[in-house]
Amino acid sequence: LPSPVAPLKNDLAGEVAAQALWIRRRSFQMVYEAQQGHPGGDFSAADVLAALYFGVMRYDPKNPRDPQRDRFVMSKGHCTGAFYSVLARAGYFPEADLSTYMEPLSKLNGHPNRNYLPGVETNTGPLGHGLPVATGIAIAGQIDNADFRTFVLTGDGELQEGSNWESALTAAHRKLENLTLIVDRNRLQQGARTEETASLDPLDDKWRAFGWHVEVIDGHDHAQLLDVLSASPKGRGKPLCVIANTFKGKGVSFMHDNVSWHHGVPNKEQYEQAMRELV
Amino acid sequence: MSAAAPSKAGMFDCRDSFAATIEALAEADPRIVTVVSDSVGSSKLAGFKEKYPERMVNVGIAEQTLVAVGAGLANGGKVPFVSAASCFITGRAMEQVKADIAYSNVNVKLIGQSSGVAYGELGPTHHSIEDLAWLRLFNNMKLIVPADPWQTAEAIKAAAAYDGPVFVRVSRMPVPALERAEGASFAIGKAETLVEGSDATIIANGTMVHRAVAAAKALAAEGISARVVNMATVNPLDEAAIAAAAETGAIVTVEEHSVRGGLGGAVAEVVISTNPVPMRILGFPGFVPTGSAEWLFDHFGLNVSGIAAAVRQTIARKK
Numbered sequence: 001l002p003s004p005v006a007p008l009k010n011d012l013a014g015e016v017a018a019q020a021l022w023i024r025r026r027s028f029q030m031v032y033e034a035q036q037g038h039p040g041g042d043f044s045a046a047d048v049l050a051a052l053y054f055g056v057m058r059y060d061p062k063n064p065r066d067p068q069r070d071r072f073v074m075s076k077g078h079c080t081g082a083f084y085s086v087l088a089r090a091g092y093f094p095e096a097d098l099s100t101y102m103e104p105l106s107k108l109n110g111h112p113n114r115n116y117l118p119g120v121e122t123n124t125g126p127l128g129h130g131l132p133v134a135t136g137i138a139i140a141g142q143i144d145n146a147d148f149r150t151f152v153l154t155g156d157g158e159l160q161e162g163s164n165w166e167s168a169l170t171a172a173h174r175k176l177e178n179l180t181l182i183v184d185r186n187r188l189q190q191g192a193r194t195e196e197t198a199s200l201d202p203l204d205d206k207w208r209a210f211g212w213h214v215e216v217i218d219g220h221d222h223a224q225l226l227d228v229l230s231a232s233p234k235g236r237g238k239p240l241c242v243i244a245n246t247f248k249g250k251g252v253s254f255m256h257d258n259v260s261w262h263h264g265v266p267n268k269e270q271y272e273q274a275m276r277e278l279v
Numbered sequence: 280m281s282a283a284a285p286s287k288a289g290m291f292d293c294r295d296s297f298a299a300t301i302e303a304l305a306e307a308d309p310r311i312v313t314v315v316s317d318s319v320g321s322s323k324l325a326g327f328k329e330k331y332p333e334r335m336v337n338v339g340i341a342e343q344t345l346v347a348v349g350a351g352l353a354n355g356g357k358v359p360f361v362s363a364a365s366c367f368i369t370g371r372a373m374e375q376v377k378a379d380i381a382y383s384n385v386n387v388k389l390i391g392q393s394s395g396v397a398y399g400e401l402g403p404t405h406h407s408i409e410d411l412a413w414l415r416l417f418n419n420m421k422l423i424v425p426a427d428p429w430q431t432a433e434a435i436k437a438a439a440a441y442d443g444p445v446f447v448r449v450s451r452m453p454v455p456a457l458e459r460a461e462g463a464s465f466a467i468g469k470a471e472t473l474v475e476g477s478d479a480t481i482i483a484n485g486t487m488v489h490r491a492v493a494a495a496k497a498l499a500a501e502g503i504s505a506r507v508v509n510m511a512t513v514n515p516l517d518e519a520a521i522a523a524a525a526e527t528g529a530i531v532t533v534e535e536h537s538v539r540g541g542l543g544g545a546v547a548e549v550v551i552s553t554n555p556v557p558m559r560i561l562g563f564p565g566f567v568p569t570g571s572a573e574w575l576f577d578h579f580g581l582n583v584s585g586i587a588a589a590v591r592q593t594i595a596r597k598k
Contacts, residue, residue: 067355113382121354122385141355167347
């Protein structure tokens, strides 16, 4: 695996871009070697994850349970290719461990387990679990008047789970400005487009109606991600929902916006072509 | 943190004991918070709310969020006691209990209120006679079914002191304070023998324990020596107490729960794997007809005469 593009000095968006590229390459290698995974969603989320871990969140991988850490909850727990890659890249565990992805007895289960890996806040996999747990974390911070922020990344199809909307009410009712939801709005769920399955649009209006502050951005634009996610939430009085418009399979021509890559796995030729494109 | 005064004729509502205990614990430990789903009154937590308003989280009628918020609060360093009607905190939020609490292995205490058939005439939607069978599948979750106000207080204290997931089943059915030897103590996973006996053993928990004690006294008058074991912890089981029970040659289990997969099922799994002896499992067969809780106990033989009859029949099956 070649080294990632060297980041430009004093160019945070450039560094995030380089890390996102590394995440895409490394996660695709994981999926290729394991012949399992969810590479389409890994690629749609890669830029959000890179922005959070390399430009926004405060954390110390050597002290992963620091009470004052910013929290990240990976609600779309099936996208462990990208999630494990960013955790390793951030220093939570050795990058070499990524090569054990889904092997027998590996700590890198197909869905994340907090008891196996540092940096995982809660075990996810079934959809609609991340936002409710993140709401509880944010409430703990609110009770303590703590400074840490809680971020949660959901898929968009996942918002069809009712548990999200229970928590949307609770978070808005409690004015959890320390809570940020990022929706990976790639418009594709496992089997089809969201709008052909159970429509979510107008998604921004739904969150506003529930009492949230909403930002709609290009989820592959690193500068926009950094601006919106880094802005101080203090005084907003509302939780923040960032609708990150993305593409499933972003970065590889034959995977781009293609539902078959939800959990498709590459053969040798596809893997090599993807690696030629991911530079 | 003594239990509340008896409601009538020496009978207690264990929810009062839960409430008094959690208030006292919260005074000493600022990490303790309560989480409810519009279940303040039914959990008897009005006093807690008045004393610690900022430490009660009411998510509204939203059980999935109720349980998940408990997991999140634990992540944030709190010791959450998540309290709602047992039928809803388990069945309605089962995947949150599984993934967010048990599989994530977090320090959350789930309090299943008004369990069993306490809601009587309201019917099986509001009964919780499946909860232990469901929860018993989560091997790392401690399951406690206290039998009286003292044991309820001890169970809540033990749950707070233990770092990990615990479910405590709290009844609203009136029960007497059980007679115990001086210096009695409670520990998760340790059964207590309330009546010594050698012809058979009655293993009971929760609201059935005082009935089992009364049945043993009735049997003693006939010359049958029946031991009574209060198996308050269903997970982990006190396997030594079960082995000792098997030595008496006959076991009858009694619970305010389905006969499928609860205390009886748990005891049977141990008995069949170690020292098979005749057993009888008393409880509810499934969805029950309309009736008050007391009527349902009588109708399904969960009373002194029904338990005594089951003991006689099981002794008769000894080889």
